[in-house]
Amino acid sequence: MVKENKHPNPCNMRQSLLSLSENVHVQLEANRLVEQALERKQGVLNDRGALCITTGKFTGRSPKDRFIVKDETTETLVDWGEINIPVTTDVFDALLKKMSAFIQGKEMWKRHCYAGADPKYRINVTVINTTPWANLFCHHLFIDPTEAELSDFQTEWVILQVPDFLANPLVDGTRQENFSIINFSRRMILIGGTAYTGEMKKGIFSVLNFLLPQQDVLPMHCSANEGEAGDVALFFGLSGTGKTTLSADPARKLIGDDEHGWAQDRIFNFEGGCYAKCIDLNADKEPQIYAAIRPGSLLENTRFFKGTTTVDYSDRTITENTRAAYPLAYIDKAKTPSIGKTPDNIFFLTCDAFGVLPPISKLTNAQAMYHFLSGYTAKVAGTEVDVKEPQTTFSACFGKVFLPSHPTTYANLLGKKLDENPSVNVWLVNTGWTGGAYGIGERISLRYTRSLIRAAINGELSDAHFIAHTSFSVLVPQSCSGVPDAILNPRDTWEDKDAYDQQTNRLAGLFIQNFEAYQEQASEEIRQASPQLLKAIV
Incomplete structure (x- = not known):
């Protein structure tokens, strides 16, 4: 036998x-796949012709x-x-x-x-x-x-x-x-x-x-777009920081919205389409994404207004992680093939609910590697009445869960790319709070954020006067057209300056604590880019 x-x-x-x-x-x-899903009663069309399905038990x-x-x-x-x-x-x-x-x-x-x-x-x-x-x-x-x-x-x-x-x-x-x-x-x-x-x-x-x-190619969890002159901008950021929204600029060609590689003389998209979050999607704030939801698109885990086939994008009944999948060709001015030259500007987006970080600041190469390894953003703790403190989130390289190798592998490769391309500017952009932490201050206007990013891209900020932040040492511009000078320095927006300094120390301490996991393998250059506690109130 x-x-x-x-x-x-x-x-x-x-x-x-x-x-x-x-x-x-x-x-x-695509049209035949949609037909087959409808024939098998696995989905329905919404009033714009997109296929709406549910993914069952797992929505993420x-x-x-x-x-x-x-x-x-x-x-x-x-x-x-x-x-x-x-x-x-x-x-x-x-x-x-x-x-x-x-x-x-x-x-x-x-x-x-x-x-x-x-x-x-x-x-x-x-x-x-x-x-x-x-x-x-x-x-x-x-x-x-x-x-x-x-x-x-x-x-x-x-x-x-x-x-x-x-x-x-x-x-x-x-x-x-x-x-x-x-x-x-x-x-x-x-x-x-x-x-x-x-x-x-x-x-x-x-x-x-x-x-x-x-x-020798750096894989990146970022979006990318290109200006008329061929200049390329990259946008890194965790969920809720505005990565997809800010890269979908009607004045620029979209190279891709999520995953790219940086080779010797170019960046290239990994994907052929977009997988955009669509919770609270609004045609005014995100017109390109809204317009891309049409026949052939796939909507996941959304709900309709009662008695209609019109999607209620504010409905969180199934999940907050509602998604729309569509090809790049559905975005006006999407670039084909989705390849661009070496980036001119790199933006690290963070939604700082502590209200500490400036709305935009310029990073040295060492600071860029440090903040790349940190991958910081903050989320509101929850909807309970008694919970008002923000929660920090650190995800190395803005995508730690996708990194098979040690995060310093990618940070060192980023540093190598920056050293080889000294004209690249790296910016830290806070899309979160100003004038106080969440619950006290207010969210930085998307209009101001767009103006700051455009000023960085078109070179306006190159001529600005910068001062170093007292704790994080990032360089803060003191003026930008279309943006009130008063919001550029976050401490100035707080009524209680001592409270701002205490909040700064809290956030700096969280950065330092998070970075302990990388101290041993990080270079001295990266370690020196750590924020410093303000001694007067330690």
């Missing part, structure tokens, strides 16, 4: 997935259920811990076998696509989904090959997304029923138990974050 092979050759299973042809829809256009990523296979390829290169959780090759292979068996005979959707607009650095991805709307998401967020490119397309990475497949944590080595596992040796991503489409997008982003630094 022949003993059954418990773990059949994973290369054969991978090839079997790529060879799927029975009951499989391959490379369908599940970072604690994202794993990386620990093997010879990754053992010494991945920063293992709470972000990069290891699993064994055996766990991966057993799940791949179960998932392959689970999808046999099921209706499937397969798509060949690229991640990366630059042919030199892009990777060829084949995505296999069990719903047409998930494949529609991939149609938008990845880059479609031309017919000529499809004729000899060679798959490098495979994503298998099967939301209906649930793991058994007691047997399969997962934390719970849902999981996302990256295997760099097999070049595969397995996603099960969750229909949230962002897991696919961010899975490939993590892959590129691992591969590109080895080619």
Whole structure:
């Protein structure tokens, strides 16, 4: 009797997935994918013609259920811990076998696509989904090959997304029923138990974050746009800081809204579309995003006004993480191909609910590396009446959860790029509070923020007089057209100056405490860029 092979050759299973042809829809256009979702009653159209679906139990990523296979390829290169959780090759292979068996005979959707607009650095991805709307998401967020490119397309990475497949944590080595596992040796991503489409997008982003630094390319969680003269601006920022809103400038071409690489002489978009948050979406404040929600677009987890098919963008019933997915071509003046030259200006966006940081300030290279490693923003603690204190959020490189390598890998590479390109300006922009912390002060006007960013881009701030902030030492301009001088220095906007100094020390202390995790591996140059406590009130 022949003993059954418990773990059949994973290369054969991978090839079997790529060879799927029975009951499989391959490379369908967006309109057909929408039709199929409607035919299967998996979604409805809103009054603007966009497909509206719900992603079920999961309306966002599940970072604690994202794993990386620990093997010879990754053992010494991945920063293992709470972000990069290891699993064994055996766990991966057993799940791949179960998932392959689970999808046999099921209706499937397969798509060949690229991640990366630059042919030199892009990777060829084949995505296999069990719903047409998930494949529609991939149609938008990845880059479609031309017919000529499809004729000899060679798959490098495979994503298998099967939301209906649930793991058994007691047997399969997962934390719970849902999981996302990256295997760099097999070049595969397995996603099960969750229909949230962002897991696919961010899975490939993590892959590129691992591969590109080895080619001297800095992967970046940022948006990018380009002016008429070809000047490029990058916008980094965590959720709620205005990254997508501020990069969608009708006067500039959009290169991309979320993920880019910085190669030797250019930056390039990783994606073919946008995945914009649309909670409280407003046609006046975000006209480009609003206009992009039209036939072919995908809306996730939104609700309609009662008795209509008009989306109520303020409705948080399902989640605050409502999303719209659409191709870059839906944005007026989007650049094709989505590649630009070396950036001229880089903006680190933070929503400072402490009311301490200036609305804009200029950073030295060392300060840029420090604030890149810090990745600071602040969130309002909650809606309870008795909770009024802001909560700090630090996410290294403005995307720590997507970084397979140690954050200093990326910060050092940023420093190298800045040293090689001394004309690049790096700015810290506070889109949060002024005149007091949250609950006392007021939110900095979006109009003022736009004016400050435009002044930085057009060179107006180059001629401004700067003074150094007392604690953070960042350089603060003293004037800018279209912006009252009074708001440029945050201390001046506080009625109680001592309270401002105390708040400054609180925030500086949080920065210092957060940076302790990077002290050992950070250079002396970066360490010296730390904010200093104000001694008079220590």
